[in-house]
Amino acid sequence: MLRLAVIALLLANAGYYAYTQGWLRSAGLAQPEQAEPLRVQQQIRPETLKVLRTQGTTAAPTPPAPPATAADAGASATAAAAPAADAGECLQAGVFDEKQAAALRTAAASLPQGSWTLEPTPITGRWMIYMGRFDDQDTLDKKRAELRARKVDFDRAGGMLELGLSLGRFSTEEAAQRGLTALNAQGVRTARVILERQAAPGFMLKLPAVTDAQRQQWLATLRPAMAGKTLGSCG
Structure with missing residues (x-):
């Protein structure tokens, strides 16, 4: 019984292979052709088909910048050439003893508030x-x-x-x-x-931000009370 089943399966496979290879076309048993002319004949009203373009959202183009004028160029050049504001220079002098510091306080009283300090600096023996x-x-x-x-x-x-x-x-x-x-x-x-x-209390005069415009006027105000000392850069 098993032998008959195997023989039937082999015959079925052989028949399917012959069918797919077109060997049974003469007997009217042939696989339908899938050639291109046949596919065209199978189309239904192909003339009614239309290709539609998808409408996407696009960014609006950026308008070109207007050309620079001579006035704009002049303004840019002026801004580039303008000097930075004078932030001032830190100056200091000392050391002064208590008597000299008292004279300096009196002389510096006419200067703007916060423009000067007398910082304690002990005088060593x-x-x-x-x-x-x-x-x-x-x-x-x-x-x-x-x-x-x-x-x-x-x-x-x-x-x-x-x-x-x-x-x-x-x-x-x-x-x-x-x-x-x-x-x-x-x-x-x-x-x-x-x-x-002898060791004694001392003081250092400091002007944290003296501009060029202030320098001469402030020095003239302070010089008589500076006991011969001169102002130098802080550091």
Whole structure:
């Protein structure tokens, strides 16, 4: 029974293959042709077909910019050439003691509010290795010659310490004493350490934004109270 089923299946496959290959056309058993002329004949009223274009939304074209005029070009050139506003320069001077700071406050009172400050800046003490005070200029000159021979640096003591010589200035007494010990080793015997300046409150004058137009007028106002000090750039 199984053999008959296999034989029937093989015959069916062979018959279908012959049918698709057109071998049974003479017996009136042929697969319909799908050639192009046949497809055209099968069309129904093809003349009524129309191709429609989809109407999409498009952005409106951007109108071209109007040509630049001579006036526009001149205005642009003027804007480019215009200088930046003068923001002013920060200037400062000091250090001033309390008495000098009081004089500065009085002088600066006529300047615009907020245009100046006196910032606290402590004045540190200073010690000097001092030699003197000498009786006359001849004695001073002889001592200078001795120091040069020993290759010891010196300068004028200045102020109330004339006629005298400074062999060094120091921010602490301990540093000054060490310097004196080194000079003693070089043969210097008559020098001593003195307090040249005591520590005291101090102040720094600051003008945060001085324009070129203000500079001369403000300097003329402040100069008499600046104790010989000059203004320089902040930094």
